[in-house]
Amino acid sequence: MxxxxxxxxxxxxxxxxxxxxEERKKQIVEYIDYYNNKRIKVKLAGLSPIQYRxxxxxxxx
Numbered sequence: 001m002x003x004x005x006x007x008x009x010x011x012x013x014x015x016x017x018x019x020x021x022e023e024r025k026k027q028i029v030e031y032i033d034y035y036n037n038k039r040i041k042v043k044l045a046g047l048s049p050i051q052y053r054x055x056x057x058x059x060x061x
Contacts, residue, residue: 004035
């Protein structure tokens with residue numbers, strides 16, 4: 001969890017201008033979707049976390 005928040009701050013928060021709470025909340029929700037569904041991770045064989053879990057689940061079946 002600490003790693004996720006570190007990455008979140010590094011990739012979408014530092015250096016950004018201040019915005020309203022509602023706008024920041026929307027940005028964070030969009031980032032979480034990106035992080036789980038689209039962001040490629042080298043540790044996961046170049047797949048997003050969702051793709052990796054799906055592939056692992058299919059291999060086990």
